[in-house]
Amino acid sequence: MSTANLLRLILLAAIWGGSFLFMRIAAPVLGPAVLIEYRVVFAALFLAIVGLMMKKPLDLRQHWKHYLILGLFNSALPFLLFAYAARTLSASVLSVLNATAPIWGALLGAVWQRQMVGGRVLLGLALGTAGVALLVGFDHSSAQAGAGLAIAAAVFASFNYGIASTYARQAKAVEPFANAHGSMWAASLLTIPSLAVFPSPGEPTPGIIGAALALGVLCSGVAYLLYYKLVRDVGATSALTVTFISPLFGILWGVLFLGETVGWYTVAGAAIVIVGTALVTGFKPDLSWLRKSAA
Known part of the structure; x- marks a missing residue:
């Protein structure tokens, strides 16, 4: 991995870790539905502009069902659920819980392909569960009403997210940028019904709208472009490293900007979840770039 791609990886982890910061800021004011509608619309508009500049078509007639499925499971539903949780839980807890997505993806993939789950996967699942239990069991936000x-x-x-990754592996291949762009428009439509269920509890301020804009343009639009460039340059396995780094930034941003407390349980829980995720996914970091740099 080149220095440029390493910096892109760290930047992507920082951006995705920051998504929980912006949700914690905006969700209590806008409510989960309004916030996520802002997020996906802003992201879709940003990617539409990029698509026009890059002359990348969506081929809606051919792929509209695919975009709807991906938009539902990879954007609309998880975004809404995380925004709902962000009204109560800390950014640190949210970022660590998000890191369990590859565990679900691996398990669902094994079920889909009717494969036996090995001892390493079971150990990883047990560690992931233990890490989550440790984190939420000791974190003060878990004691609040509705936690x-x-x-x-x-x-x-x-x-x-696990459902989305399992589906994407089985679905007909679609160009990555079109996947991101099309799924954001689909999520924009799919999120509309939730506006009647979760009305906005407060009036948005410029700062709140700014958080929603950052969530859409930066944490969805720009992040997708960075991620797919990394997949293209270094491969999907190396790009997966972002899953293990982003919780660190989620915790860091929560401490710096929200005054969240990091206890021993936060560090231990995050570390156990990350190790469990690595075991379940069979992830092995590619350190060849480091050896080449040392040489």
Whole structure:
């Protein structure tokens, strides 16, 4: 991995870790539905402009069903669930729960392909569960009213990411940028019904709108462009490293900008979840770039 791609990887982890910061800021004011409608519309408009500049068509007639499925499970549902949870849980807890998504993806993939789950996967699942239990069991936000439902929502959000990744592996190949662009427009439509369920509890300020704009343009639009460039340059396995780094930034941003407390349980829980995720996915970091640099 070149220095440029390493910096892109760190930047992507920082951006995705920051999504929970922006949700914690905006969700209590806008409500989950309004916030996520802003997010996906802003992201779709940004990607539409990029698509026009790059002359990348969507081919809606051919792929509209694919975009709807991906938009539902990879954007609309998990975004809404995380935004719902963000009204109660800390950014640190949310970022760690999000890191369990590859675990669900690996398990769902094994079920889909009717494969036996090996000992390493079972160990990883046990560690991931233990790490989540440790984190939410000791974090002070877990003692608030409604925290149990918020935790369940965040876990189910990660489960939806697992469904999306399993589906994407089985679906007909579509150009990555079109996947991101088309799924954002689909999510914009799919999120509309939730506006009647979760009306906005407060009046948005310029700062709140700015957080929603950052969530859409930066954490969805720009992040997708960075991620797919990394997949193209270094491969999907190396790009997966972002899953293990982004919780660190989620915790860091929560401490710096929201005054969240990082206890031993935060560090230990995050570390256990990351190790469990690595075991389940069979992830092995590619350190060849580091050896080449040392030489």
